Structure formats: structure tokens, C-alpha cells
Amino acid sequence: MFAGWQAFYQMMGGAAATLTGLLFLVVSLMSGRPMSATNQGLRLFTSPTVFHLVSVLVISGVALAPAGAGDLQSAVIALWAGMGAIHGITRAVGILGLTNQTHWSDFWWYGFAPTTAYLALALAAALTWAHIPYAAYLVAACLTALLVGSIRNAWDLVTWLAPRREGPSESP
Numbered sequence: 001m002f003a004g005w006q007a008f009y010q011m012m013g014g015a016a017a018t019l020t021g022l023l024f025l026v027v028s029l030m031s032g033r034p035m036s037a038t039n040q041g042l043r044l045f046t047s048p049t050v051f052h053l054v055s056v057l058v059i060s061g062v063a064l065a066p067a068g069a070g071d072l073q074s075a076v077i078a079l080w081a082g083m084g085a086i087h088g089i090t091r092a093v094g095i096l097g098l099t100n101q102t103h104w105s106d107f108w109w110y111g112f113a114p115t116t117a118y119l120a121l122a123l124a125a126a127l128t129w130a131h132i133p134y135a136a137y138l139v140a141a142c143l144t145a146l147l148v149g150s151i152r153n154a155w156d157l158v159t160w161l162a163p164r165r166e167g168p169s170e171s172p
Contacts, residue, residue: 002063002070002136012143013060020053023154045110045157048091052114052150055084056143074129077139081122088115109153117145
């Protein structure tokens with residue numbers, strides 16, 4: 001089912017792996033901040049972004065794995081999509097339950113959009129399992145949505161963290 005998609009999944013997997021590493025660098029910006037102010041943000045905003053990038057990486061690897069008709073690949077993608085949907089729902093509920101005021105877009109970008117992408121990915125996996133023509137395009141669209149959303153969320157985190165860094169001031 002994923003024959004002919006090697007270049008796409010190599011590019012997506014490579015981008016996701018690189019961005020995951022860069023996100024760890026972003027988290028290091030928080031080293032000088034008090035943890036009480038950042039723990040809730042780490043859990044509800046940084047962790048899902050890493051999860052979505054890892055999802056793109058894992059699913060790209062699954063799609064690149066040699067398989068006969070792709071039924072095992074479709075099952076693994078569907079299982080991962082189900083876990084992603086559950087993860088997205090719990091994060092959306094967590095964001096809605098925050099005591100600190102968040103930006104109105106946080107729920108939509110960190111909760112709703114990824115959950116929708118994972119639900120569409122589960123549907124795409126079912127369609128690939130049923131060998132529906134062009135189902136691989138829907139898988140690709142879902143992964144692209146997760147990657148683009150993760151890039152947006154990583155940028156949001158950087159712009160939130162960088163101006164608020166409260167470390168010791170350095171004098172030349």
C-alpha cells in the first residue's frame with residue numbers, strides 16, 4: 001500500500017527526528033526558571049508536541065518497513081492513531097482545566113487539531129487495511145498535518161519561553 005512513498009516517509013521521518021531534537025534544546029531554555037511556574041506547561045504543551053513528532057517518526061518508519069500487503073502496517077498505524085487520539089483528548093481536557101488563563105488558540109492547536117488528525121489517521125489506516133485506492137494519500141495528509149501543527153506548536157513554545165527566561169543575568 002505504501003510502495004512508491006519511500007522518499008515522502010524518509011523526508012517526514014527525518015524532519016520529525018530533527019525537530020524532536022531541537023525541541024529538547026528549547027526545553028533547555030527553561031533551565032533557569034523556577035519549576036513551579038513551568039511544570040504544568042511542560043506537561044500540557046511540550047510533551048504533546050514531542051509525542052506528535054515521535055508519531056510522525058514512528059509511522060514513517062512503519063510505512064517504510066517492508067511488508068506484503070501492508071495489513072500489519074495498517075494495524076500498527078491504527079493502534080498508534082488510537083493512542084494519539086486518547087492522548088489528544090486528555091491534553092485538551094487538561095488545557096480546559098488549567099487554572100491559569102491560556103491563549104484562546106491553545107485548546108485548538110494543542111488539543112482539538114491533533115485529536116482530529118489522529119482520528120482521521122485511524123480512518124486512513126482502516127482504509128489502507130481495506131486496500132481502498134488513494135488511502136495512502138490520506139495517511140500522508142494526516143502526517144503532514146501533525147508535522148505542521150507540531151512545528152507551529154514548537155514555535156509557540158519558543159516564543160513563550162524565550163522572553164520569559166529568568167536566569168542569572170550575564171554581564172560582559
